[in-house]
Amino acid sequence: MATAKAHTNIALVKYWGKENQELIIPQTDSLSLTLNEFYTTTTVNFDDQLTSDQVYIDKQLLDQQDSKKVVHILNLVRKLSGINYFAKVDSTNHVPTAAGLASSASAFAALAGAASSAAGLKLSSRDLSRLARRGSGSATRSIYGGLVEWQKGTDDQSSFAKPILEDVDFPIEMLAVLVNTKKKKISSRSGMQSSVATSPYYDAWRKVVAQDMTAIKEAIKAKDIDLIGHIAEENALRMHALTLSADPGFTYFNAETLTIIKAVQDLRNNGINCYYTMDAGPNVKVIYDRMNREKIVTKLSNIIGHDRLVVSQPGPGIKIWNE
């Protein structure tokens, strides 16, 4: 039996498309910031008394269909370790408010850590990152804290994350703006597949990411928060252009997303530097130097309400306990 705690991450240079669906090998590299305020803790117990795998998320037992991705990771761990018992998986998402920012990144990173350790495997961080990748692409990066790069590689061996700067020693901060969502969203998995298959801009996206990866690593070296934020904002808009230009076209934005984008632009026009990024949903994350936090929070509170804002610092890498 083992427990792991992994934090979610937000990509500053996005992953949006797979080269290999089964192994989850991406089309491009990506780079993210691990967040302190959002994490998952998962306990895995391999037990010879069990007659099937049992998966609990936030105390709810999942049915067979919903457990599939988790069982896939358990099967990989059984194969690697030679353990043939079924397992009980107990996973809790820790998010500061109820308004969903639970993430497959922290979930599959914590699962990979807890399951491998419970099975007696002592995986290196690189191999843990490779195992987490098999559950969800973004989980590859949640093994490490701080600023993290996922090198796309070409196969299972060569596709893993590595830390760029684990202890972030400059005052970058991220504000999650939890936008109301009623519509059922298009999963990242099918959204990115459709973008790769049908967007005429996909080739250009590969070139954009290669340039952005080089530029953002320079900006990180220089601890230049404005340049990091600018690159992240442009990269996010270009990723979302892949959804609009797919056939059929779609978007993750809603009206509130655009309202928050406008507010960030207004702040910037008034000399308060901040930048936005969005993922496969309508929430907006704002990137800024913490000296600007108060002004940004005040402005956005007036628009959307204080209870839908969560300030987060850079967070740590995975922790695993054997019990």
Ligand code: 2P0
């Ligand atoms: C990212 N996202 O880099 C990008 C940006 C969302 C937008 O990774 O199919 O849940 O499990 O590999 O990791 C979300 O996609 O997709 C994601 P799968 P995942 O963070």
